[in-house]
Amino acid sequence: MTTNEKVLIKVENLQKSFEDNKVLDGISTEIRQGEVVAVIGPSGSGKSTFLRSLNRLEIPTGGKIYFEGVDITAPETDIDHVRQKIGMVFQQFNLFPHKTVKENIMLAPVTLKLMTPEEAEKKAMELLTRVGLPDKADAYPGSLSGGQKQRIAIARALAMNPDVMLFDEPTSALDPEMVGEVLEIMKELAESGMTMVVVTHEMGFAREVATRVVFINEGNIQEENTPQEFFANPQHPRLREFLSKVL
Numbered sequence: 001m002t003t004n005e006k007v008l009i010k011v012e013n014l015q016k017s018f019e020d021n022k023v024l025d026g027i028s029t030e031i032r033q034g035e036v037v038a039v040i041g042p043s044g045s046g047k048s049t050f051l052r053s054l055n056r057l058e059i060p061t062g063g064k065i066y067f068e069g070v071d072i073t074a075p076e077t078d079i080d081h082v083r084q085k086i087g088m089v090f091q092q093f094n095l096f097p098h099k100t101v102k103e104n105i106m107l108a109p110v111t112l113k114l115m116t117p118e119e120a121e122k123k124a125m126e127l128l129t130r131v132g133l134p135d136k137a138d139a140y141p142g143s144l145s146g147g148q149k150q151r152i153a154i155a156r157a158l159a160m161n162p163d164v165m166l167f168d169e170p171t172s173a174l175d176p177e178m179v180g181e182v183l184e185i186m187k188e189l190a191e192s193g194m195t196m197v198v199v200t201h202e203m204g205f206a207r208e209v210a211t212r213v214v215f216i217n218e219g220n221i222q223e224e225n226t227p228q229e230f231f232a233n234p235q236h237p238r239l240r241e242f243l244s245k246v247l
């Protein structure tokens with residue numbers, strides 16, 4: 001697991017409480033360039049809170065998070081600037097319903113003046129081809145299936161040329177027959193070298209695509225390992241119990 005790749009995200013003793021509910025209880029880990037980290041664990045264990053903390057959608061109550069060396073927990077850090085480098089894909093797509101697919105993808109780079117409309121359109125069409133939906137450029141999200149919406153959401157996140165992609169249960173809201181097409185796009189993205197952190201219940205994806213699997217339970221990383229070791233040799237009794245239920 002130790003590689004020479006550069007550390008993109010460093011998490012030090014991350015804590016988060018909502019009032020007296022301690023949700024994250026001292027998480028420390030590093031995400032290196034090119035890693036595909038699958039985060040698994042029971043419902044309510046803090047997986048989303050952890051992921052959302054990585055781009056400060058949640059503000060930690062303790063600890064530090066560094067993104068490319070910048071302390072994003074520091075109040076003076078320009079988080080909007082950092083977020084340009086962090087793509088995020090949610091369970092519920094969050095596409096703008098009154099904009100076409102192409103406009104959804106072009107919106108952020110054009111609004112932030114990172115690309116001209118012409119550049120953004122070219123990029124959008126490239127990405128639509130990459131996710132297999134070039135013919136949907138002028139469609140509205142409402143006319144798409146869940147699987148298509150999620151592929152568009154991935155394309156939209158990629159339009160910003162992020163350094164890392166965060167996924168929070170990207171297939172959990174999909175009908176079963178649409179899960180595969182989204183996982184396939186994510187697998188291709190992983191193979192292209194993208195750094196990814198993926199909260200998922202898809203154990204096949206964790207086993208086959210992840211470079212590291214992390215088990216979060218009760219707000220802490222209880223175990224992490226290569227997929228092979230993680231699934232063949234789980235150590236923590238709680239992980240064994242969890243795996244016995246989901247495999």
Ligand code: ADP
Nearest residue numbers: 018021023041042043044045046047048049050
């Ligand atoms: P997971 O993604 O592993 O299911 P979450 O990170 O969503 O878990 O939630 C962990 C705990 O934090 C839960 O008890 C949840 O109720 C609580 N929680 C999450 N977000 C909030 C919030 N905005 N306000 C209060 N409690 C929250």
Ligand code: MG
Nearest residue numbers: 047048049169
């Ligand atoms: Mg969650």
